[in-house]
Amino acid sequence: MALTQPSLLARGNPLADSSAQRRILNTSRCKPFEDRLLESGLAPLAATGITVFQINVGKLCNQTCRHCHVDAGPDRKEIMDRETAELCIRALAATDIPTVDITGGASELNPNFRWLVERACALGRHVMDRCNLSVLLLPSQADLAEFLAAHRVEVVASLPYFRAAQTDAQRGDGVYEKSIRALQQLNALGYGREGSELVLNLVHNPVGAFLPPKQDAIEAQFRRELMLQHGIQFNYLYTITNMPISRFLEFLVDTGNFERYMERLVNAFNPAATSGVMCRYTLSVGWDGTLYDCDFNQMLDLPVANGVPRHIRDFDPAKLHHRRIVTANHCYGCTAGAGSSCGGAVTP
Amino acid sequence: MDTYYHSHDLGRFAEMGKGNKDLWEKFSSYYGAVFTAGALTEREKSLIALAVAHAVQCPYCIDAYSQTCLEKGSTVEEMTEAVHVTCAIRGGASLVHGVQMRNVVEKMSM
Numbered sequence: 129m130a131l132t133q134p135s136l137l138a139r140g141n142p143l144a145d146s147s148a149q150r151r152i153l154n155t156s157r158c159k160p161f162e163d164r165l166l167e168s169g170l171a172p173l174a175a176t177g178i179t180v181f182q183i184n185v186g187k188l189c190n191q192t193c194r195h196c197h198v199d200a201g202p203d204r205k206e207i208m209d210r211e212t213a214e215l216c217i218r219a220l221a222a223t224d225i226p227t228v229d230i231t232g233g234a235s236e237l238n239p240n241f242r243w244l245v246e247r248a249c250a251l252g253r254h255v256m257d258r259c260n261l262s263v264l265l266l267p268s269q270a271d272l273a274e275f276l277a278a279h280r281v282e283v284v285a286s287l288p289y290f291r292a293a294q295t296d297a298q299r300g301d302g303v304y305e306k307s308i309r310a311l312q313q314l315n316a317l318g319y320g321r322e323g324s325e326l327v328l329n330l331v332h333n334p335v336g337a338f339l340p341p342k343q344d345a346i347e348a349q350f351r352r353e354l355m356l357q358h359g360i361q362f363n364y365l366y367t368i369t370n371m372p373i374s375r376f377l378e379f380l381v382d383t384g385n386f387e388r389y390m391e392r393l394v395n396a397f398n399p400a401a402t403s404g405v406m407c408r409y410t411l412s413v414g415w416d417g418t419l420y421d422c423d424f425n426q427m428l429d430l431p432v433a434n435g436v437p438r439h440i441r442d443f444d445p446a447k448l449h450h451r452r453i454v455t456a457n458h459c460y461g462c463t464a465g466a467g468s469s470c471g472g473a474v475t476p
Numbered sequence: 477m478d479t480y481y482h483s484h485d486l487g488r489f490a491e492m493g494k495g496n497k498d499l500w501e502k503f504s505s506y507y508g509a510v511f512t513a514g515a516l517t518e519r520e521k522s523l524i525a526l527a528v529a530h531a532v533q534c535p536y537c538i539d540a541y542s543q544t545c546l547e548k549g550s551t552v553e554e555m556t557e558a559v560h561v562t563c564a565i566r567g568g569a570s571l572v573h574g575v576q577m578r579n580v581v582e583k584m585s586m
Contacts, residue, residue, distance in 0.1 A: 291551065334546070341549035345519060349549055391487075392543075 132192050132300040135201035136375060143378050144199060146429040152377065153457040157387060158394040161459045168399045173453040175421070178445065179409045181253075182229040182470070183208070183216055184423055185238040186415040191260055193286075193299045195333060195376040197427050200233040207233070208415040212440065213240040216413055217247045219443035229410075229470060231258040231423060236272055249279050256282040258331075258470075261310040262303055273310075277317045282327040284366070284470075285311065290353040294335045311360045320362040330365045331472075337385040339396060339465050340367035343473040366472025369393075371424050371461040393460035401467025404474040407453045413440050421453045423470070424461070430454045486536045519548040523558045530562040 136144035143149055165171035186207030189200035208216075220228065228248040235241055235257060248255050257276060264273050276283060287307050288298050295304035311328075315321060320328030330350060334340050347365035354360040370376045372389060380386040407421040417440040420426040431438045434452040467474025493500030511521050522544045529537030545555050 289551075294551065336546065338543050338546045341547055342518070345517065346549045 132194055134192055135187075135203055136199045136378060138201065138203045141378065143374065143381075146427065149373050149377055150428055150430075150456065152381065152386070153372065156390045156457055158390045158457060158460065161455050161457050164394075164397055164460075165402070165455065168397075168402065170399060170402050173402070173405075173408070173455055175449060175451050175453060176408045177449050178223070178225050178411045180227045180229050180406070180411070180470075181216075181220055181223075181225045182231060182410050182412045182423060183213075183244065184231050184412065184414055184426060185213075185233065185235045185241060185244070187233045188237050189233040189260065190237065190263055190266060191234070191300055191303065193260075193375070194379055195298055195370050197371050197374045197376060197424060198233060199374045199427070204233065206415050207238045208240060208417075210240050210243070212415070212417040213244050215417060215440045215443075216244065217251070219440055220248060220253065221251055222443070223445050225253070225411075227254045227256065229256045229258070231470075234260050234263045236263050236269060242275060245275075245279050245281060249281075254282065255279065256284055258284045259286070260299075261285050261287065261307040264310040264313060265306050273313050273317055273319075277319065277326055280325060282329065283314060283319060284329045284331060285314075285362075286331045286333070287311070287350075288331075288333045288335050290350050290357070298333070298335045308358050308360070311354075311362070312358065315359075315361055320360075322361070328362045330362050332365055332367050333370055337370075337380055337383070337389045337392075339392065340369055340468070340473075343367045343466065344476075364472070366470075367466070367468070368470070368472065369461050369464055369468035371458055373424060373458050374427055390457070390460065393464040396464035397460060398463055398465060398467060398475065401465070401474040402463045404467060404469070405459075405462045406469035406471065407462075410470070411448060417441060419443075419448070421451075422462075424458055425454055428456070428458065430456065481535050483535075483539065486539060489536075517548075519545075519550055522548045523550060523554060526555055527558040527562045530559050531566060 133139060162171060165173060187198055187200045187204035188202070188207050189204065190202060192201040230241065230244060232238065236259065245255055263269055287295065289295050292304035295307065296302065314328055317326065318324040319326040332340060332346055332350070340346065343365065346367060350365050351362070354362070372380055372386070372393070377386070380389050410422060412420040412423050412426050414420060414426050419432045419438055419440060420430065421432055425431070432448070432451055433454050436447045436451045437444050462468045466476070511518060522541055525537070526541040526545050529541050542555065
């Protein structure tokens with residue numbers, strides 16, 4: 129039986145407040161991240177441009193995964209409205225940023241999701257949808273897979289493991305079985321099939337307080353097992369380290385794993401991974417239009433800083449392209465081991 | 477209550493280099509090479525290490541290789557089977573000495 133619970137907000141948990149999370153992260157015994165950057169000659173960390181325009185369309189989700197860094201769930205009402213979505217498209221149109229990465233929550237449940245996809249495609253941009261898979265089986269989303277295929281949207285699907293016990297422990301009872309059905313639905317449309325242009329990538333998060341395996345090793349296991357058990361194909365698998373924030377932070381604190389996990393991240397600090405972290409080439413837009421260096425900073429309410437515009441209505445690529453990145457101790461999550469980003473491991 | 481084992485001592489392992497730097501560096505280099513993927517994968521080697529850790533009953537090694545096995549993508553089911561391999565070999569090693577017992581008994585008995 130999985131131990132998923134409602135969102136932190138719904139439970140009135142103090143960690144629903146990002147300042148409480150930041151306080152815990154700051155009191156960790158680990159060396160401050162900024163000091164570690166200085167020691168490694170990597171400070172200040174700065175953007176190298178914007179090649180990924182990531183839009184978080186809100187916290188509404190049909191699942192309440194135990195590790196969720198968004199504290200998303202069915203109870204969350206914060207979603208991007210049409211006016212803000214239009215500002216995103218206007219900003220995109222003023223640039224040649226090639227990739228639009230749409231995330232949530234379950235981004236597809238936002239009534240403006242399909243509009244955003246259509247407009248971004250019309251601008252000739254490559255669109256990625258970070259999909260929890262089970263959303264494809266909701267009656268209201270019966271035509272979603274066909275919509276994604278018709279617009280050549282790259283699907284980046286969460287599947288922590290190729291077995292039900294681990295997947296359901298993280299994402300909720302029955303989620304593995306639904307995920308498999310959704311993957312089969314996508315495969316049937318050509319997603320992930322050899323020779324097809326429809327790209328289906330999987331995301332693996334560790335089911336607990338430890339680092340992910342080497343990406344190529346676990347990808348080979350997934351490929352073998354999913355084919356053997358379910359006849360499922362996919363393109364690539366990305367490993368993503370669990371960030372010590374939000375509901376995963378709650379898990380770490382409640383189970384007495386927080387300091388050990390932080391120590392693991394700090395000891396695995398990898399300067400090479402730091403050079404390639406996603407905040408250096410990504411701009412993250414929140415559901416209300418606020419701009420961030422990444423989706424994790426977004427959840428900690430750490431917007432872009434150092435004199436650059438903070439809202440999509442004031443979007444100014446010249447100022448944002450080489451902005452200084454806002455960092456804190458949670459950033460150790462992206463710099464540990466092979467590194468971690470929305471596109472998986474940063475180094476081989 | 478005091479104890480001979482402290483979990484934080486695992487992180488102090490490298491202090492063994494203070495007594496003899498040369499031997500420590502040779503050991504570290506060999507250790508690293510052993511666990512690099514070769515004919516066996518890193519995941520397989522970690523499962524062997526976990527089994528051996530239980531055979532030598534080293535709490536530091538059990539702690540370290542439980543985490544390492546998870547980080548190499550092993551499941552608790554695979555790790556449990558590895559520990560059963562330890563158990564079978566240790567148990568079997570005791571039991572097979574029963575043949576010696578039988579040899580003695582046979583020699584002394586009418």
